[in-house]
Amino acid sequence: MQKVGIVGFYQVKLLSDANYGRYEMIFEAVRGALDKAGLKKKDITTVISCTNDYYDGRTISNAFAVEAGGAYLADESKVEMDGAHALLYGMMRILSGNHKLAVIWAGSMASCFPYHSARLFETDPIWERPSAYVNDITAAGFQMRAYMEKYGVSVEEMAKVVVKNRRNASKNLLALEEAQNPNLTVKDVLDSEIYADPVTELMVAQPCDGIAAILLAPEKQALKITDKPVWITGVGYNQDAYYLGDKDLSESKSMRLAAKMAYEAAGITDPIKEINVAEIFEAYAHEELILKEALGFAEKGKGAFLNSEIDGELPINPSGGALGGNPPCGTGLIRIIEATKQITGEANGYQVEGVKKALATGQIGMCAQNNIVYILEGGN
Amino acid sequence: MSKRTQRKSMGYIKKDYIRTRTMPGSWYLSSYRFKFNITHFKPFQDKLKERKLVGLQCSSCNRVFFPPRLICGKCFVKPDRWVDLRETGRVATFTITYLKDLETGEVSERPVVLVQQDGSDTTYTAQLSPDVDYKDTYIGMPVKVHWAEEPTGGLMDIQFYDLVEDNSKDLELRKD
Numbered sequence A: 001m002q003k004v005g006i007v008g009f010y011q012v013k014l015l016s017d018a019n020y021g022r023y024e025m026i027f028e029a030v031r032g033a034l035d036k037a038g039l040k041k042k043d044i045t046t047v048i049s050c051t052n053d054y055y056d057g058r059t060i061s062n063a064f065a066v067e068a069g070g071a072y073l074a075d076e077s078k079v080e081m082d083g084a085h086a087l088l089y090g091m092m093r094i095l096s097g098n099h100k101l102a103v104i105w106a107g108s109m110a111s112c113f114p115y116h117s118a119r120l121f122e123t124d125p126i127w128e129r130p131s132a133y134v135n136d137i138t139a140a141g142f143q144m145r146a147y148m149e150k151y152g153v154s155v156e157e158m159a160k161v162v163v164k165n166r167r168n169a170s171k172n173l174l175a176l177e178e179a180q181n182p183n184l185t186v187k188d189v190l191d192s193e194i195y196a197d198p199v200t201e202l203m204v205a206q207p208c209d210g211i212a213a214i215l216l217a218p219e220k221q222a223l224k225i226t227d228k229p230v231w232i233t234g235v236g237y238n239q240d241a242y243y244l245g246d247k248d249l250s251e252s253k254s255m256r257l258a259a260k261m262a263y264e265a266a267g268i269t270d271p272i273k274e275i276n277v278a279e280i281f282e283a284y285a286h287e288e289l290i291l292k293e294a295l296g297f298a299e300k301g302k303g304a305f306l307n308s309e310i311d312g313e314l315p316i317n318p319s320g321g322a323l324g325g326n327p328p329c330g331t332g333l334i335r336i337i338e339a340t341k342q343i344t345g346e347a348n349g350y351q352v353e354g355v356k357k358a359l360a361t362g363q364i365g366m367c368a369q370n371n372i373v374y375i376l377e378g379g380n
Numbered sequence B: 001m002s003k004r005t006q007r008k009s010m011g012y013i014k015k016d017y018i019r020t021r022t023m024p025g026s027w028y029l030s031s032y033r034f035k036f037n038i039t040h041f042k043p044f045q046d047k048l049k050e051r052k053l054v055g056l057q058c059s060s061c062n063r064v065f066f067p068p069r070l071i072c073g074k075c076f077v078k079p080d081r082w083v084d085l086r087e088t089g090r091v092a093t094f095t096i097t098y099l100k101d102l103e104t105g106e107v108s109e110r111p112v113v114l115v116q117q118d119g120s121d122t123t124y125t126a127q128l129s130p131d132v133d134y135k136d137t138y139i140g141m142p143v144k145v146h147w148a149e150e151p152t153g154g155l156m157d158i159q160f161y162d163l164v165e166d167n168s169k170d171l172e173l174r175k176d
């Protein structure tokens, strides 16, 4: 397989209520990525965007972002999932051999709509919506409790994930200000407003405004563009059952299978030893534990026992993760950017020492129904 | 659903800025009509009218779906074997929603449960009887269907689930 390299990236500062129009936020991210890589509009051969018609308040919402995203009179398409899925589409465009530079941009502005209410419309109109108020928060409540009950994990362990990630976010200048807190305690998390018992406000990755962009190029081009390319050496993705009632909520089968696919591609046999840092998209605190178990970093139910601090056994979300700010559709792409920064040594303030291989994940759906995993490596 | 909202779903916003303005948008979703196949769960609906429950079993993997599913994702076939289910089940997991009535501002604390009907391999999103205090809800709690007064052959015939007496502790004692 031909190598595909990340040759540029840019993320705007995450804001809870941005004093921006959506257009200019997209432009800042894509223009920023091009400038960082020393490239121009004419170098772009394909653009993949990732937004959601619902979240954008208009149909075929990529149509409005043509100019801002660098797609004017260019090959252009959209993925309506997570930015991490859009990156896979961009990678496939590069691997087709027809493209020299792919722009992938993703994100939205949660300040423009009631995000959690919009997610009510993700449930089944016939079998679920009439029975009860089920949105992403309710589903997280179901899952957190199922996980805690099955493995005897305390709610304090959920709160510890929040404390770690929000503390990490306080060192990340691009994280959401409201999410940054170096002095947060487990008690603060448990005492914050209850959303869907046992899920409290601070356990929710706060939806916010933000756009991120990544540039991909085939090996030959990548080496011309940058002397610090980061290669995608493995990718895996998997989809679980739609209905919440049709799967075991205490684990993530889709992530386990996605990870298997990615590890096989990258030749990884002992993930905990071979991977130096992981950026995991945790829309809720408990997801970090369930997903790290599914990634093979810990046994089922034992995720909380693996030290994932910046100086721990396996640092997870040194950037703060999604709990450090969650712009719908953009969060997974930001995880990949953060993993890239760890390899290139650009994670100012939260750099993990000696990162050679990094892992990043994206997800979409209730209780992380669909998961996607990337393995990234540096070197020429 | 439209009259209630999650207590803090719009809590983050909004200030007036000099650089930006907002304009109201609208999604005309209320005019949307979902169209769905009813032939595959006709027997289910007929049974509901008689206050009886049936699950749909996949004859390939033997999983029993309740409520009935059109397709078994695992085997990629249409399940076609109807099996009788009891009225009883257990709470597989639950959460509590805090919903605010937009007119009165009153917040109600309600448990929402996933119920595993006895004899079924899947769970069903449901509510508990208003008599059950949300603080008393637990995983494994035995429950029983509370039927609507006049079943019409729709899912709403299962109005909610009543608590039934829990004998599991006695069973454990007997094991000892």
Ligand SMILES: [Zn+2]
Residues within 6 Å of the ligand: B058, B059, B060, B061, B062, B063, B072, B073, B074, B075, B076
């Ligand atoms: Zn089957």
